[in-house]
Amino acid sequence: MRTLGTRDSFFDFITADRLYFTAFLFLFCCACMIVMIYVHLYRKKRRYFNRQYIESILDEWIGAAIIEPSVEGWHVHVTPELLDEFEKEHNRQIAIDQLINTKKNLLGEASENIVRLYMQLNLQRDSYKKMKSLIWHKKAKGIYELYMMGQEDIQDEIFKYTNSQNEYVRMEAQTAIIGFQGFKGLTFLGPLTESLVDWQQIKLIEQLKPLDPDLNAAQLSSWLHSSNDYVIVFALKLAEIYQQFYAHDIAAQKLSSSNDRVRRQAILTLANIAGDHTAALLVAQYAKETPQNKKVILQNLTSIATDNELPFLLQELENEDDQVKLDVSRVLYKGYSSGSELLAQKAQQSPAPYEAILKHVKSEVV
Amino acid sequence: MEVVFHIAADLLMYGIFVYSVVLLLFYIFIGLYSIGATEEYLHKNNFTDYRMLVASPHAPSVSILAPAYNEGNTIIENVRSLLSLFYANLEVVIINDGSKDDCLQKLIDGYELEKVDFFVNYQIKTKEVRGVYKSKNPVYRKLVVVDKVNGGKADALNVGINISSNDYIVCIDVDCILEQDSILKMVKPFLEETTKRTIASGGVVRIANSCEIRDGRLIKVHLPDNYWARMQTLEYIRAFLLGRMAWARMDGLLLISGAFGAFDKEIAIKAGGYDHRTVGEDMELVVRMRRYMAENKLPYRVTYIPDPLCWTEAPVSTKILGRQRNRWTRGTIETLKFHKRMFFNPTYGVLGLVSYPYWFFFEMLAPLIEFFGFIAFLIMAIIGMVDWNIFIALLVFIVCFGYMYSAFAAYIEVTTYNQYRRRTDMAKLLLTGLTEPFYFHPFGVWAAIKGYLDIIRKKNSWGEMTRQGFGPTTAKKK
Amino acid sequence: MPKILIAEDDPLIQKTVALKFRKEGFEVICCSDGKEAIEQISVVMPDIVLTDMMMPYASGIEIVSAVKSITEKNIPVIVFSTMGQEHVVEEAFTLGADDYVTKPFSLTELTIRIKRLLKNV
Numbered sequence: 001m002r003t004l005g006t007r008d009s010f011f012d013f014i015t016a017d018r019l020y021f022t023a024f025l026f027l028f029c030c031a032c033m034i035v036m037i038y039v040h041l042y043r044k045k046r047r048y049f050n051r052q053y054i055e056s057i058l059d060e061w062i063g064a065a066i067i068e069p070s071v072e073g074w075h076v077h078v079t080p081e082l083l084d085e086f087e088k089e090h091n092r093q094i095a096i097d098q099l100i101n102t103k104k105n106l107l108g109e110a111s112e113n114i115v116r117l118y119m120q121l122n123l124q125r126d127s128y129k130k131m132k133s134l135i136w137h138k139k140a141k142g143i144y145e146l147y148m149m150g151q152e153d154i155q156d157e158i159f160k161y162t163n164s165q166n167e168y169v170r171m172e173a174q175t176a177i178i179g180f181q182g183f184k185g186l187t188f189l190g191p192l193t194e195s196l197v198d199w200q201q202i203k204l205i206e207q208l209k210p211l212d213p214d215l216n217a218a219q220l221s222s223w224l225h226s227s228n229d230y231v232i233v234f235a236l237k238l239a240e241i242y243q244q245f246y247a248h249d250i251a252a253q254k255l256s257s258s259n260d261r262v263r264r265q266a267i268l269t270l271a272n273i274a275g276d277h278t279a280a281l282l283v284a285q286y287a288k289e290t291p292q293n294k295k296v297i298l299q300n301l302t303s304i305a306t307d308n309e310l311p312f313l314l315q316e317l318e319n320e321d322d323q324v325k326l327d328v329s330r331v332l333y334k335g336y337s338s339g340s341e342l343l344a345q346k347a348q349q350s351p352a353p354y355e356a357i358l359k360h361v362k363s364e365v366v
Numbered sequence: 367m368e369v370v371f372h373i374a375a376d377l378l379m380y381g382i383f384v385y386s387v388v389l390l391l392f393y394i395f396i397g398l399y400s401i402g403a404t405e406e407y408l409h410k411n412n413f414t415d416y417r418m419l420v421a422s423p424h425a426p427s428v429s430i431l432a433p434a435y436n437e438g439n440t441i442i443e444n445v446r447s448l449l450s451l452f453y454a455n456l457e458v459v460i461i462n463d464g465s466k467d468d469c470l471q472k473l474i475d476g477y478e479l480e481k482v483d484f485f486v487n488y489q490i491k492t493k494e495v496r497g498v499y500k501s502k503n504p505v506y507r508k509l510v511v512v513d514k515v516n517g518g519k520a521d522a523l524n525v526g527i528n529i530s531s532n533d534y535i536v537c538i539d540v541d542c543i544l545e546q547d548s549i550l551k552m553v554k555p556f557l558e559e560t561t562k563r564t565i566a567s568g569g570v571v572r573i574a575n576s577c578e579i580r581d582g583r584l585i586k587v588h589l590p591d592n593y594w595a596r597m598q599t600l601e602y603i604r605a606f607l608l609g610r611m612a613w614a615r616m617d618g619l620l621l622i623s624g625a626f627g628a629f630d631k632e633i634a635i636k637a638g639g640y641d642h643r644t645v646g647e648d649m650e651l652v653v654r655m656r657r658y659m660a661e662n663k664l665p666y667r668v669t670y671i672p673d674p675l676c677w678t679e680a681p682v683s684t685k686i687l688g689r690q691r692n693r694w695t696r697g698t699i700e701t702l703k704f705h706k707r708m709f710f711n712p713t714y715g716v717l718g719l720v721s722y723p724y725w726f727f728f729e730m731l732a733p734l735i736e737f738f739g740f741i742a743f744l745i746m747a748i749i750g751m752v753d754w755n756i757f758i759a760l761l762v763f764i765v766c767f768g769y770m771y772s773a774f775a776a777y778i779e780v781t782t783y784n785q786y787r788r789r790t791d792m793a794k795l796l797l798t799g800l801t802e803p804f805y806f807h808p809f810g811v812w813a814a815i816k817g818y819l820d821i822i823r824k825k826n827s828w829g830e831m832t833r834q835g836f837g838p839t840t841a842k843k844k
Numbered sequence: 845m846p847k848i849l850i851a852e853d854d855p856l857i858q859k860t861v862a863l864k865f866r867k868e869g870f871e872v873i874c875c876s877d878g879k880e881a882i883e884q885i886s887v888v889m890p891d892i893v894l895t896d897m898m899m900p901y902a903s904g905i906e907i908v909s910a911v912k913s914i915t916e917k918n919i920p921v922i923v924f925s926t927m928g929q930e931h932v933v934e935e936a937f938t939l940g941a942d943d944y945v946t947k948p949f950s951l952t953e954l955t956i957r958i959k960r961l962l963k964n965v
Contacts, residue, residue, distance in 0.1 A: 019759035026766035033773035108950030137409040199557040202424045322487045359483035
């Protein structure tokens with residue numbers, strides 16, 4: 001048996017037989033994969049038909065839930081055979097998903113009956129069990145289901161998860177608490193030590209949007225002094241959106257934060273709850289800032305700039321960075337009645353690039 | 367003399383054998399490592415409510431950059447598809463790279479465009495911009511068309527970067543079909559950053575050949591009828607679902623497809639924009655952006671979305687496919703050459719110690735080693751230095767490994783996204799895979815060798831990529 | 845029997861609304877994408893149209909346009925929108941939309957609004 005190599009060496013064990021054997025193993029694995037593929041496809045098909053069947057039953061019940069008036073004690077008639085079907089965990093999950101998807105879109109009476117159906121089938125037990133699971137995605141799903149089905153009595157338990165280490169569990173818990181308690185639910189910000197990413201912040205803000213604002217000044221101030229930068233950024237956002245003017249001075253303090261993001265949001269907030277001296281404050285901050293934050297300052301000066309800021313702006317108009325020239329020109333054109341004149345003068349003095357910039361800024365306003 | 371010859375032959379054989387084994391081990395590792403990652407992503411996606419981001423004023427602004435060259439046939443359809451994406455704060459920038467056909471005129475007519483006064487800030491140096499156009503019709507307010515002097519894809523993208531007014535850019539091939547919520551999904555990683563800044567996010571490119579497409583939207587997925595397209599489908603599944611997922615998980619992703627990638631504009635500009643000196647500009651930019659962050663000691667990450675979000679037409683003729691593979695090889699060589707500093711350099715972490723060496727040895731050199739290795743072994747077998755039995759056994763060994771790997775990739779595809787629903791589809795795909803070691807793969811190696819030859823001869827072009835179009839091209843008149 | 849055309853890509857909402865309105869005595873025509881909706885509108889000539897704002901193939905804006913461009917019949921249009929799409933709704937109104945409902949919505953409220961619009965026609 002010849003080996004790979006013309007002399008005795010470490011690679012002696014590589015014989016043709018061994019190679020063929022390994023190749024055979026590979027083919028065997030390959031065959032296993034193929035079998036698994038088809039088994040999987042078959043099972044998927046089975047599950048699909050089962051799903052259709054279960055959903056058709058649910059459709060009937062959901063239809064009744066929507067159309068029939070909402071009364072205490074409302075329920076559907078479930079035959080013993082169907083009851084058996086809904087003993088299977090898989091089918092129960094289908095039911096939960098279907099009920100949630102329907103309820104997601106409905107308000108008022110129709111959704112009340114959906115919740116009654118959920119509880120009639122004892123599905124809250126499944127959701128609760130999921131919440132108690134150690135696997136993060138099950139936990140998060142459980143919280144999500146309990147929230148979507150309005151299980152308010154579990155609130156306190158859910159609250160504990162608002163500072164969970166796993167970000168998805170955390171997000172669902174926070175969403176749930178805001179869902180149940182509205183603005184009052186924001187108390188979770190106090191003990192929050194984990195991160196609160198932009199995605200979640202936007203989610204929470206959109207959740208709060210349709211509600212009547214109910215921000216507690218003392219609470220907001222405490223959040224603005226939090227040791228967690230994420231909480232500070234979020235609180236600043238709230239101050240910006242809900243025009244909490246009393247937060248102005250605290251926001252100004254945040255301009256000296258070491259965190260870029262905090263400073264950036266502080267700038268945005270200040271611009272939106274501006275007082276008489278805010279523009280001056282931002283201009284003073286400008287020199288110390290990163291290029292990105294400088295841009296944000298310029299973009300937000302338009303509505304709050306006063307004549308005091310004019311010298312600064314005219315100076316920055318000469319900045320070697322054309323982008324800065326453009327941003328400053330915008331502020332001048334839109335924020336000052338004499339703006340277009342000043343820019344026209346500049347354009348006459350040095351047509352490149354001010355003439356093109358002026359035209360651009362003009363066309364934006366049209 | 368004979369002894370030297372024997373030693374050389376030995377080294378060659380053992381060298382190639384070791385190379386093959388390491389490569390196989392890498393593949394196995396990638397295969398297994400990718401499993402957890404896709405699963406995890408699918409779990410995470412279960413909760414995410416993307417719709418709420420769509421119209422939120424707090425959602426980040428995104429510019430889609432799509433260079434267009436001689437796309438007159440399909441441009442109206444393509445743009446319509448882009449304008450119908452689910453995302454409110456969106457700007458669609460089409461860069462007409464000095465097309466010789468009526469591409470620009472079709473756009474002007476089809477979307478009621480007029481030239482606007484636009485100050486072009488040449489933050490990245492590019493060829494001249496001839497004009498910027500926006501629509502008079504408010505329904506098309508998201509559209510911006512830029513007409514410029516021809517300069518190639520990289521140059522066109524840089525113009526797009528200069529023109530765009532938003533924080534994040536999504537660079538695509540203009541004829542790609544994007545899923546409705548693709549922008550949402552690509553933007554999410556940028557909004558989830560904590561300590562590490564997300565600088566780029568890559569997506570999966572799927573093969574659209576033979577799929578049902580109407581009005582720029584994918585209706586139904588079908589396995590391609592054409593052999594080459596079908597073969598590429600299997601290849602893309604391996605590469606995107608296994609390969610990139612694993613690399614992303616290791617934070618060593620070196621390549622984001624030029625057909626679909628999202629970037630943080632600020633970093634892209636700071637890194638210098640796309641480089642027009644290479645035909646592999648997509649890979650090169652990602653590497654350069656990563657280098658920028660690593661060299662400036664800024665914590666960062668490059669993420670990857672495994673969902674099928676982007677569908678593209680794959681080449682169906684050997685001529686065009688050959689050109690494509692040739693270009694990919696040249697692009698890889700050029701990129702690795704530009705950044706040879708990173709080779710085994712710990713400053714660049716996983717990138718320098720694992721990714722770059724891997725790409726160097728197992729992507730760039732692979733065609734050479736395969737080609738010359740095969741010939742060398744063949745010669746040695748002919749002259750009797752190596753047993754024919756061993757030679758054939760080795761080939762069988764490698765071919766069977768390939769089959770196993772492809773079957774594994776198919777299994778992962780079926781258990782995750784399962785785009786090819788019909789049972790016959792899977793069978794066809796697997797059967798096509800049987801021919802790979804004998805037909806498709808050698809073809810690829812040959813195209814790559816030609817790429818090497820071209821680099822040596824200093825070729826520097828994209829070659830002509832002609833588009834088939836997706837179906838009956840009915841340019842819709844408004 | 846008044847005819848209502850629903851353009852909505854979410855199958856559950858479609859089912860729910862269709863169910864409710866059939867019970868209320870309407871003839872319901874469902875469309876799952878914008879293109880189908882625009883085609884059906886001119887064929888069916890419904891008495892009222894209910895459309896989502898974000899639809900595949902054609903946005904709600906295009907559907908509103910299409911409905912209002914039918915001169916033979918004045919068909920009222922109600923748009924569905926997700927919370928926070930006020931500017932989109934604004935646009936719909938400039939094109940002639942008659943009312944809007946944000947999701948999640950109350951079926952009772954929707955029924956009242958539709959009946960009111962039909963009475964005014």
